[in-house]
Amino acid sequence: MARRRSSRAGYGWKHRQAREQLLPYAYGRLCHFCQKPMLRGQKLDLDHTDDRTSYRGMTHASCNRAAGARKTNAARRAASDPKSRDW
Numbered sequence: 486m487a488r489r490r491s492s493r494a495g496y497g498w499k500h501r502q503a504r505e506q507l508l509p510y511a512y513g514r515l516c517h518f519c520q521k522p523m524l525r526g527q528k529l530d531l532d533h534t535d536d537r538t539s540y541r542g543m544t545h546a547s548c549n550r551a552a553g554a555r556k557t558n559a560a561r562r563a564a565s566d567p568k569s570r571d572w
């Protein structure tokens with residue numbers, strides 16, 4: 486039995502509601518990551534501030550994911566960085 490976990494994996498109901506409402510207004514505007522227009526048919530994400538208290542606006546999903554991945558990779562690199570050698 487496959488359990489659906491979309492609400493846990495994503496941002497939750499509130500985030501999805503906000504995204505749905507903003508989506509129609511996003512088309513034709515510039516994505517703040519790549520400064521290119523967001524077009525109908527493209528996957529768009531609702532980007533939020535790092536502390537998730539407010540929204541920065543709609544972006545291309547690919548741009549948003551790429552930015553998120555960069556952040557995660559940087560954090561992971563910093564965590565695993567063998568800075569001190571005790572020898």
Ligand SMILES: [Zn+2]
Binds near residue numbers: 518520521544
């Ligand atoms: Zn973009």
